[in-house]
Amino acid sequence: MKADLNRYEDPWTAEVYDFEHEGNARTADVPLWLALAEEAGGPVLELACGTARVTIPLARPGREVTGLDMSPNMLAIARRKLDQEGRDVRARIRLVEGDMRDFSLDQRFPLIIIPFSAFQVLLEREDQRRCLECCARHLKPGGRLAIDVFHPKLSRLTAEGAVEEGPDEFPGPDGVTVRWSGHTDYDIANQRLRSRCRYERTASGGETTVSEHMLELHYFFRFEMEWMLEACGFHVEALYGNFDRNEFAADSPEMIFVARKPDA
Numbered sequence: 001m002k003a004d005l006n007r008y009e010d011p012w013t014a015e016v017y018d019f020e021h022e023g024n025a026r027t028a029d030v031p032l033w034l035a036l037a038e039e040a041g042g043p044v045l046e047l048a049c050g051t052a053r054v055t056i057p058l059a060r061p062g063r064e065v066t067g068l069d070m071s072p073n074m075l076a077i078a079r080r081k082l083d084q085e086g087r088d089v090r091a092r093i094r095l096v097e098g099d100m101r102d103f104s105l106d107q108r109f110p111l112i113i114i115p116f117s118a119f120q121v122l123l124e125r126e127d128q129r130r131c132l133e134c135c136a137r138h139l140k141p142g143g144r145l146a147i148d149v150f151h152p153k154l155s156r157l158t159a160e161g162a163v164e165e166g167p168d169e170f171p172g173p174d175g176v177t178v179r180w181s182g183h184t185d186y187d188i189a190n191q192r193l194r195s196r197c198r199y200e201r202t203a204s205g206g207e208t209t210v211s212e213h214m215l216e217l218h219y220f221f222r223f224e225m226e227w228m229l230e231a232c233g234f235h236v237e238a239l240y241g242n243f244d245r246n247e248f249a250a251d252s253p254e255m256i257f258v259a260r261k262p263d264a
């Protein structure tokens with residue numbers, strides 16, 4: 001068992017990813033991305049697309065979508081899911097293995113999206129800046145960049161010691177039952193959290209396997225994101241606090257930034 005295995009480097013956590021997040025409030029985001037794509041009226045680039053959870057629904061209504069992700073395991077699941085789609089949807093989706101901090105595609109887009117906290121895996125300011133610069137290069141003039149990060153809960157940041165997560169149980173692939181628990185440590189000075197998660201999977205025959213994984217994220221505050229986007233040449237058009245596009249407020253669960261690249 002490798003306790004420090006980053007969760008996106010493990011084939012099994014990629015297998016379980018969609019099962020784990022099914023019905024989660026944070027993944028009720030697809031209608032928002034669909035609406036933004038409709039407003040953009042052209043092809044969409046999704047960075048850190050993972051298992052194509054968002055990519056495939058975006059392509060179904062007739063839109064071209066490019067999904068880029070660094071993890072071959074997550075992309076393998078995405079390709080498997082894509083094989084189950086009709087030929088027209090398959091033809092509209094391009095999956096690219098790449099790093100969102102340093103990529104070069106032969107296309108410019110009216111919309112780039114980074115859903116579900118994926119931007120938060122970029123821990124260093126330099127990583128974040130490089131990603132935003134890549135986005136600016138891949139947007140058409142007047143194009144929009146939309147990024148969803150979670151709104152940090154002050155009660156978690158100020159908790160004494162680690163914050164306990166779960167336990168929770170959900171049905172996984174192949175009839176496996178997954179019991180998940182973990183704890184999260186907050187590093188206030190560096191605005192980072194480190195979650196250690198334990199997965200206990202029990203097969204229908206009763207055999208149990210345990211694995212542990214680590215996920216490290218940067219947590220952002222509102223004005224940090226706004227300054228960073230502006231410093232990279234974007235105009236911040238909107239900040240939504242949830243997927244219904246309500247204005248951001250103190251108790252909002254999300255921070256969804258919509259930023260525009262200037263026309264010229």
Ligand SMILES: C[S@@+](CC[C@H](N)C(=O)[O-])C[C@H]1O[C@@H](n2cnc3c(N)ncnc32)[C@H](O)[C@@H]1O
Binds near residue numbers: 068069100117121
């Ligand atoms: C929370 S998942 C989000 C997946 C998908 N966007 C979704 O909403 O379900 C984060 C994804 O970021 C990917 N990732 C991590 N670092 C990356 C990088 N530097 N460039 C591209 N993808 C990266 C991981 O492989 C993983 O698929």
